Amino acid sequence: MSRSERGAQAPADAGGDALGSEAFVEVPRPNMSAVAGALRWKGLTFVVGQGSWYAALLVLAILLPPSAFGIIAIGTAVMAATALLINAGTAGAIIATPQVGAAYVRGALIRTTTVGLALTGLAVLLAAPVVNTFAKGSDPDVLRVMMVTIVFAAVTIVPQALLQKTLRFKLLAVTVIAGALIASAAAIAAALLGAGVWALVIRLVVNQLVIMILVWVYALPLLPRGAGRERVRPARGQATWFLVIATVSFCTLTLDNMIVGYLTDVTQLGLYALAFSLGFAPLRQISWHVGAVLFPSIAATTDPASVERRTLKALRLMTLMLLPVLPPAIALAPAVIPAVLGGEWTGMVIPFQILLGVGIGQGLINVIGETLSARRVEVRGRIEVVWATGVLMGVAVGTALIGIEGAALGHLVAFCGFTTAYLWFGTPVIGLSPGRVLRAIRGVAGCVAAQAVATGLLVVAAGTAGGGPMLAGFVAAAGGLVVLIALLWVSQRDLIGELGKFVAAADPRRRAASAVPASAAGD
Secondary structure (H helix, E strand, O other): OOHHHHHHHHHHHHOOHHHHOOOEOOOOOOOHHHHHHHHHHHHHHHHHHHHHHHHHHHHHHHHOOHHHHHHHHHHHHHHHHHHHHHHOOHHHHHHHOOOOEHHHHHHHHHHHHHHHHHHHHHHHHOHHHHHHHHOOOOOHHHHHHHOHHHHHHHOOHHHHHHHHHOOOHHHHHHHHHHHHHHHHHHHHHHHHOOOOOHHHHHHHHHHHHHHHHHHHHHHHHHOOOOOOOOOOOOOHHHHHHHHHHHHHHHHHHOHHHHHHHHHOOHHHHHHHHHHHHHHOHHHHHHHHHHHHHHHHHHHOOOOHHHHHHHHHHHHHHHHHHHHHHHHHHHHHHHHHHHHHHOHHHHHHHHHHHHHHHHHHHHHHHHHHHHHHHHHOHHHHHHHHHHHHHHHHHHHHHHHHHHOHHHHHHHHHHHHHHHHHHHHHHHHHHHOOOHHHHHHHHHHHHHHHHHHHHHHHHHHHHHHHOOOOHHHHHHHHHHHHHHHHHHHHHHHOHHHHHHHHHHHHHHOHHHHHHHOOOOOOOOO
């Protein structure tokens, strides 16, 4: 009998007909095949769903001025703040708790929907003063229409958490991909027809609407049914710490837009917002998706050795996926951004280069953070509260001194302290050490360091030879990648082989052919 099956029977065994009538969410036992399959679907979500989302973002940046992105950045900040209050740690608590019954799910759904409706009305009423403070000269009606997404997101929280808890990542992938494709097509069509900033509004509203509909369609069969009042439910303190972490995420990844908007103007805010969106894509669109799989799988794992192995394996693979992107992106940004988006976007080049480095670093640290969330969420919460304070202070001081470049540097300085805290105070809690973590990634990091040196030397050489910035950037990026591939092949064949095994485990045809029972599969 699996752990989830024993948990489902526990209330009935504990006594009482009322408890016996209560149904609990069934959670599959995680194993390498299940986790790899989930990551496979997360990879497809990134390539197709988020790929089309960011491609459409670049197309819209070509069609629309930076000021249009400024008001959208403020609207997104308001939406994130309301989502934080609505969720209040509900989703994290549902995922992390072994047993969640029908009564708790119903209560959570009623609570999130009610709060969502109330906050939507409040956001609509406050739209004008918010715009006048943080995006001067913009249309408050843009913000008002955007607020409808608050309700859509509110009613999606609980069913989406159930899909994550039960590792239904194929269904989640379908919802994200469908939402991104449909919304992106609608937004580009609207922009071509002259809708202006409203094209960006259409993109957000349509995306959230499609996700809401599909999540409910897929999650309905998973909703636990029963009239009893279960004794086992998420601990109040646990939900509180998930709320703390969500608050930190809002402050560090969204509130900085409001600081920049207050201290500069809507055009500078637009430049910073797009630089931030692209720079933090590795964290938001890769690491967070991997973490969405890692978190529930570790939460359902009782063996400490398995937790350590999965964390280090995920960290090594994340390093291989993210870190090599940094040198070529930095080399290409000065020429590619103005050429593709137009000269009016040149001001985002330096902030993008800095923020991309921070975003990739955050993506790596997030692997450790997800393990902490599943094992000792309060430790992660305390570390990130200090980090959030540093980010907001750094962004405010940096923006006041040198503008949006200073805001990016504020993120960088805070990240250095954040990483140190995670290594020294976070890793021991999950059975690791700073030394083990650094040894796990040093091979790939060394190869990327050599790639960065080669890329920099080739940029200088190509520029000295008379090549333009575009040619120099592409030559340097290509040369650096050749160096990287050669070094990885020589020194990291074990990691490449590990990646191959992981991909093979994610192949549903191979899983079916092997017919390995879930209980027999390894980590």
